[in-house]
Amino acid sequence: MSLRTAQIRLVSSHPEVYEPCDDSFALVDALLADRINLVEHHPVLCMEVGCGSGYVITSLALMLGQEVPGVQYIATDINPYAVEVTRKTLEAHNVHADLINTDIASGLEKRLAGLVDVMVVNPPYVPTPEDEVGREGIASAWAGGENGRAVIDKILPSADKLLSKRGWLYLVTLTANDPSQICLQMMEKGYAARIVVQRSTEEENLHIIKFWRDFDIQMDAKDIVPNKAAPVGVMDTLLSQVHRLSFRRSASSNNN
Numbered sequence: 001m002s003l004r005t006a007q008i009r010l011v012s013s014h015p016e017v018y019e020p021c022d023d024s025f026a027l028v029d030a031l032l033a034d035r036i037n038l039v040e041h042h043p044v045l046c047m048e049v050g051c052g053s054g055y056v057i058t059s060l061a062l063m064l065g066q067e068v069p070g071v072q073y074i075a076t077d078i079n080p081y082a083v084e085v086t087r088k089t090l091e092a093h094n095v096h097a098d099l100i101n102t103d104i105a106s107g108l109e110k111r112l113a114g115l116v117d118v119m120v121v122n123p124p125y126v127p128t129p130e131d132e133v134g135r136e137g138i139a140s141a142w143a144g145g146e147n148g149r150a151v152i153d154k155i156l157p158s159a160d161k162l163l164s165k166r167g168w169l170y171l172v173t174l175t176a177n178d179p180s181q182i183c184l185q186m187m188e189k190g191y192a193a194r195i196v197v198q199r200s201t202e203e204e205n206l207h208i209i210k211f212w213r214d215f216d217i218q219m220d221a222k223d224i225v226p227n228k229a230a231p232v233g234v235m236d237t238l239l240s241q242v243h244r245l246s247f248r249r250s251a252s253s254n255n256n
């Protein structure tokens, strides 16, 4: 059983590229926590949006390794330096991904529509003034505009187009991003959700949320009120999970 992830000493760097940090580690821990499911899922195409240093896509390729042969990996980043750094990180670990310098998945949506089995995203989620979003270089790593949602709100519809019918999305969110509202938004599109990892640091409260299509739960957000039938169990569990975790300030913990 391979539990390898990218080695920090082999992760390349550049002053304009986001270095692996708590959020990157939490995302990789979520993938590790779900590794058996991922292996059984047998993804054909895995994609990372916003690959930065390449730590996450490299770790995913290493942890699936030879147990899931023939997987194709694709990673995008709006920062050209990030694409170069990711290339070096992949090479240092002897794994391969196709790398594209683009805005989210611009130029790929037609070709990859409905084909991505696993998507991983650690987006720029920090609340900032709107005019900081989309700036060149390292600022693009964190600037998320109002509520930190500017880029997340563009990624979600793109993910919906790209994910295969059995596709899974792992998304890093911060409490300030209103993760329960993100879940409701995705539920309207027919996705179920589960918090795979929750982590509180001195600075932030992170949730790594996994989304997958579950056509039984498709509903209007207006239906999500007490006493309406819909998938009460799923909604209650998820929303209570999100609300509970949003207010929790405990030490780092996993929630599988």
Ligand SMILES: C[S@@+](CC[C@H](N)C(=O)[O-])C[C@H]1O[C@@H](n2cnc3c(N)ncnc32)[C@H](O)[C@@H]1O
Binding pocket: 018, 019, 020, 021, 023, 024, 027, 049, 050, 051, 052, 053, 054, 055, 056, 076, 077, 078, 079, 082, 102, 103, 104, 105, 122, 123, 124, 125, 140, 141, 142, 151
């Ligand atoms: C928080 S960093 C995460 C980097 C890496 N995935 C990790 O977890 O360490 C966010 C990354 O998203 C990239 N990014 C920001 N906006 C983007 C966009 N519109 N399209 C693609 N990548 C974007 C940034 O350049 C940055 O590399």
